[in-house]
Amino acid sequence: MLLNPAIMALILVSAVVVLMLGMATVFAVQVLRHWDISSGSEQQLILERRTYLISTLMSWAFAAELVSLLLFIYNAESMSGQFVGAMCATGVLNVNAWGWPTLFMKITLFFTGAVWLTLNALDNQGYDYPLIRLKYLLLILIMPVVMLEAYLQLQYFLQLSPDVITSCCGSLFSANAEGVAAEVTAVSPAIAMWGFYVSGVAVIAMGVIYLLKNQGATLFSLLAIVAFGLALVAIISVISPYIYEHPQHHCPFCILKSGHGFAGYLLYIPLFLATAAALAVGVVGPWQHIESLSMAVKVRGQQLVRLSLGMFILFYLLSVAYVASSNLVMQGVWW
Amino acid sequence: MSFIRRQRYLVDYILSSMLRRKGKNFGLMLVYSLIVFMLASVMLFTHALKQEMGLLLQASPEIILQRMVAGRHDFIPETYLEKMGRIRGVTERKGRLWGYLYDPSVKANYTLMVAEDQALDATEVIIGSAIARARGIVPGDYITFRSFDGESYSFQIKSLLDHETEIVSADLVLLNRKAYRALFGVGEGVYTDIVLSVSNAREVPKIAEKLVQRLPDTRPILKQEVLRTYDAIFSWRQGILFVLLAGAIMAFVIFAWDKASGLSAEEKREIGILKSIGWETSDVLHMKFWEGAVVSLLSFFIGYLFAYLHVFYASASLFEPVLKGWAVLYPQFQLIPSVDGLQVATLFFFTVFPYVVATIIPIWQVAITDPDAVMR
Amino acid sequence: MNRISLDNVTKVFNQGRPNEYAAIRGVSLTIEPNKVTCLKGPSGSGKSTLLSMIGCLSRPSSGRIHLGDQMISGLPERFLTDIRRHTFGFIFQQFNLIAGLSVIENVILPAYPLAPDHQSLMMRAHELLARFELDHKADSQVQWLSGGEAQRAAICRALINNPQILIADEPTANLDTKLSHAFMGQMSQLRKLGKTVLITSHDPVVFDSPVVDSVVELLDGSVFLGEEHAA
Numbered sequence: 001m002l003l004n005p006a007i008m009a010l011i012l013v014s015a016v017v018v019l020m021l022g023m024a025t026v027f028a029v030q031v032l033r034h035w036d037i038s039s040g041s042e043q044q045l046i047l048e049r050r051t052y053l054i055s056t057l058m059s060w061a062f063a064a065e066l067v068s069l070l071l072f073i074y075n076a077e078s079m080s081g082q083f084v085g086a087m088c089a090t091g092v093l094n095v096n097a098w099g100w101p102t103l104f105m106k107i108t109l110f111f112t113g114a115v116w117l118t119l120n121a122l123d124n125q126g127y128d129y130p131l132i133r134l135k136y137l138l139l140i141l142i143m144p145v146v147m148l149e150a151y152l153q154l155q156y157f158l159q160l161s162p163d164v165i166t167s168c169c170g171s172l173f174s175a176n177a178e179g180v181a182a183e184v185t186a187v188s189p190a191i192a193m194w195g196f197y198v199s200g201v202a203v204i205a206m207g208v209i210y211l212l213k214n215q216g217a218t219l220f221s222l223l224a225i226v227a228f229g230l231a232l233v234a235i236i237s238v239i240s241p242y243i244y245e246h247p248q249h250h251c252p253f254c255i256l257k258s259g260h261g262f263a264g265y266l267l268y269i270p271l272f273l274a275t276a277a278a279l280a281v282g283v284v285g286p287w288q289h290i291e292s293l294s295m296a297v298k299v300r301g302q303q304l305v306r307l308s309l310g311m312f313i314l315f316y317l318l319s320v321a322y323v324a325s326s327n328l329v330m331q332g333v334w335w
Numbered sequence: 336m337s338f339i340r341r342q343r344y345l346v347d348y349i350l351s352s353m354l355r356r357k358g359k360n361f362g363l364m365l366v367y368s369l370i371v372f373m374l375a376s377v378m379l380f381t382h383a384l385k386q387e388m389g390l391l392l393q394a395s396p397e398i399i400l401q402r403m404v405a406g407r408h409d410f411i412p413e414t415y416l417e418k419m420g421r422i423r424g425v426t427e428r429k430g431r432l433w434g435y436l437y438d439p440s441v442k443a444n445y446t447l448m449v450a451e452d453q454a455l456d457a458t459e460v461i462i463g464s465a466i467a468r469a470r471g472i473v474p475g476d477y478i479t480f481r482s483f484d485g486e487s488y489s490f491q492i493k494s495l496l497d498h499e500t501e502i503v504s505a506d507l508v509l510l511n512r513k514a515y516r517a518l519f520g521v522g523e524g525v526y527t528d529i530v531l532s533v534s535n536a537r538e539v540p541k542i543a544e545k546l547v548q549r550l551p552d553t554r555p556i557l558k559q560e561v562l563r564t565y566d567a568i569f570s571w572r573q574g575i576l577f578v579l580l581a582g583a584i585m586a587f588v589i590f591a592w593d594k595a596s597g598l599s600a601e602e603k604r605e606i607g608i609l610k611s612i613g614w615e616t617s618d619v620l621h622m623k624f625w626e627g628a629v630v631s632l633l634s635f636f637i638g639y640l641f642a643y644l645h646v647f648y649a650s651a652s653l654f655e656p657v658l659k660g661w662a663v664l665y666p667q668f669q670l671i672p673s674v675d676g677l678q679v680a681t682l683f684f685f686t687v688f689p690y691v692v693a694t695i696i697p698i699w700q701v702a703i704t705d706p707d708a709v710m711r
Numbered sequence: 712m713n714r715i716s717l718d719n720v721t722k723v724f725n726q727g728r729p730n731e732y733a734a735i736r737g738v739s740l741t742i743e744p745n746k747v748t749c750l751k752g753p754s755g756s757g758k759s760t761l762l763s764m765i766g767c768l769s770r771p772s773s774g775r776i777h778l779g780d781q782m783i784s785g786l787p788e789r790f791l792t793d794i795r796r797h798t799f800g801f802i803f804q805q806f807n808l809i810a811g812l813s814v815i816e817n818v819i820l821p822a823y824p825l826a827p828d829h830q831s832l833m834m835r836a837h838e839l840l841a842r843f844e845l846d847h848k849a850d851s852q853v854q855w856l857s858g859g860e861a862q863r864a865a866i867c868r869a870l871i872n873n874p875q876i877l878i879a880d881e882p883t884a885n886l887d888t889k890l891s892h893a894f895m896g897q898m899s900q901l902r903k904l905g906k907t908v909l910i911t912s913h914d915p916v917v918f919d920s921p922v923v924d925s926v927v928e929l930l931d932g933s934v935f936l937g938e939e940h941a942a
């Protein structure tokens with residue numbers, strides 16, 4: 001194991017987040033068991049006040065998870081000097097089998113947090129808390145996910161031993177290697193770009209439909225998930241080589257560095273925000289029929305879909321701009 | 336928009352409230368800043384050292400070749416330079432002569448090294464500035480070393496080594512080849528080790544492989560590996576210090592918890608009034624978290640600023656012995672200031688995050704004050 | 712115009728514990744809009760408890776409270792607060808001004824969570840202070856005010872969100888007779904502006920005042936007697 005402060009911080013954060021969610025879960029179980037909105041008893045008042053504590057705990061827990069996602073990537077980046085052959089974050093994640101799953105869990109938790117907090121905020125706008133059982137059941141289901149993330153991360157760091165020869169992004173993301181990452185790279189650039197554009201058009205079209213008619217929230221969310229996945233594939237397979245101006249350099253992390261004008265932030269922040277907002281639309285949308293929420297659903301749904309559409313459009317424009325302004329010419333090779 | 340405006344009103348209120356009770360947060364901020372100061376000092380210091388090392392090693396050769404005899408480092412015959420033959424990618428190869436010499440007068444080890452390119456006479460040396468400081472000598476003075484057979488040799492100090500590289504040159508003595516052989520009784524025809532320069536770093540592992548094949552009794556040491564080792568060692572030391580400081584962080588968390596839950600009667604009444612005139616639980620929660628944010632930012636800033644001054648202007652006088660090593664001759668040098676985002680983020684997680692978590696429950700307990708409490 | 716009606720309202724403290732007691736037992740009454748109503752009774756009769764339930768500061772253990780058409784007795788605190796800050800203004804026995812803040816800062820405090828435009832808020836506050844002859848004291852600290860001035864500052868604070876209903880809990884307990892009469896004068900002024908006023912008091916200056924339209928007498932948590940006054 002490596003004992004460096006960033007690793008200690010990450011382990012500390014995941015442990016504390018598990019603790020916070022554990023507390024929230026205990027309270028949630030109490031609320032689920034004794035909740036009676038029609039009662040004027042002191043017990044009910046206590047439970048209602050607990051909901052504030054649960055909301056606060058969850059907000060901070062997910063905020064911490066988001067920052068820990070960033071810290072995790074930065075740390076991987078900075079440790080690349082300590083592993084033979086690892087030249088960037090990719091190599092460090094590759095040191096053992098737990099690296100990538102941890103990263104995926106962290107991303108999953110980011111979206112889970114966005115979804116739960118949206119549901120919570122929506123429910124707080126209905127005077128009879130119509131979704132309270134649903135949201136606290138969900139909370140109880142999130143608990144194991146958070147524990148799994150903490151476990152994977154702990155395993156990853158415990159089994160990090162320096163000097164294991166790892167493949168850096170050059171070999172991992174070169175088309176003749178094996179594994180998930182390589183398969184993504186091996187996707188023909190043409191197919192990747194077709195998927196990228198088609199899913200982009202579909203998700204934006206669906207968003208516009210929801211914006212105008214207040215219908216199709218769920219479909220919009222599903223399309224957004226697809227578009228998110230295909231966007232990541234396109235970034236690895238096509239967009240990042242254009243940014244690096246090197247046809248064999250596919251790393252999704254190196255674009256976060258200053259050497260490439262922090263292009264990664266300009267792409268990932270809109271993409272993640274757009275997807276999170278789209279998922280939130282899907283969470284908000286189906287509750288229009290609940291009388292105490294219908295107004296809130298309308299207002300919030302419209303806000304979220306506007307945010308999501310704006311961010312998606314920004315993301316696609318930036319991606320196209322990076323490809324168009326690159327000095328790399330792949331005419332005749334890729335297309 | 337109205338959300339942001341509401342937060343502005345809340346910040347406004349909490350700022351005026353904090354100004355009304357200037358003494359209240361003083362103790363907390365003092366401890367808070369101190370914690371940030373200690374952790375930030377450790378981080379800034381090790382980070383700067385690591386960078387310094389990296390910069391210095393930049394100039395050192397890619398490969399050092401040592402001969403092993405019975406598993407121990409031994410002198411390497413000059414003939415090995417021929418024996419290894421031509422290797423593609425190696426731009427330069429040469430033998431080096433160096434060794435350690437114990438000086439009982441200052442109870443320190445010097446590193447003696449033959450410098451062919453300095454055109455030194457057999458009676459001249461160039462020394463590191465730490466030695467000059469320890470012995471209180473200046474260029475032109477004489478320094479005496481005892482040789483392997485008990486003879487004393489005096490050398491005139493020609494000059495001092497560059498101040499900038501002091502972290503590695505502190506204990507260095509450069510001397511003539513003849514003087515070296517006389518001091519240590521080393522015969523002709525051998526070197527301490529051989530260094531190879533390689534222009535393309537990617538070829539280094541391949542070259543090392545070839546060397547081991549051709550000269551099976553040698554061990555190549557790669558610059559990459561040295562860098563990696565320094566990296567790991569500095570991270571490790573930093574980690575150890577953090578573990579030691581964990582107790583302090585824990586104490587701080589308990590202190591923060593206590594502080595947040597022990598509100599004065601006047602503050603409690605104030606919150607009761609706010610709730611009675613129409614503030615909601617979440618308004619009070621937000622307000623209190625803004626208070627935490629102000630306290631945290633100020634303490635973080637103060638602590639970090641002092642750590643910065645401590646490390647880069649006071650040469651980290653508090654941590655030097657622990658982090659730099661255990662040598663008697665301390666290098667004295669100004670570190671190049673460098674701040675790094677990862678470090679700041681990590682520091683944040685060690686200080687602000689525990690503070691926030693420790694105050695959640697106390698703040699919530701205050702925020703759920705009964706709105707009609709003031710009527711009783 | 713919102714009428715407030717209470718239907719068999721009960722408030723029990725320490726439910727299910729040995730020290731359980733009922734502060735309000737089955738109170739039913741109606742408070743007419745644009746009238747000054749006084750809840751009268753000895754201390755411990757449950758006046759303040761009833762007042763806090765009507766003012767959305769707390770919830771009844773059972774029974775219903777309607778504000779106009781809306782039932783407010785079953786609402787969670789979050790929404791009660793929202794109704795409260797739009798509908799009710801409060802004047803407390805101790806004035807409950809926050810020491811260390813100026814008069815104007817105290818007056819605008821209830822508006823903070825509603826986040827109105829700062830300029831228009833300040834204008835409204837100055838108008839109110841001017842109406843209650845406090846404008847010259849706007850920037851003085853509240854702890855330097857006289858009893859009468861503090862009382863008027865508290866009234867201004869209660870009015871800052873332009874509520875329909877004004878609730879005053881023992882407002883004259885800390886005032887001398889002259890100031891108490893002045894207070895009742897201010898209340899009649901507010902009634903002329905179309906506000907509903909609800910006062911608890913056991914001070915004859917209040918419940919015998921010609922300003923009061925109706926008196927509800929409470930005893931041991933129940934309505935004892937209702938007598939009508941000529942307006």
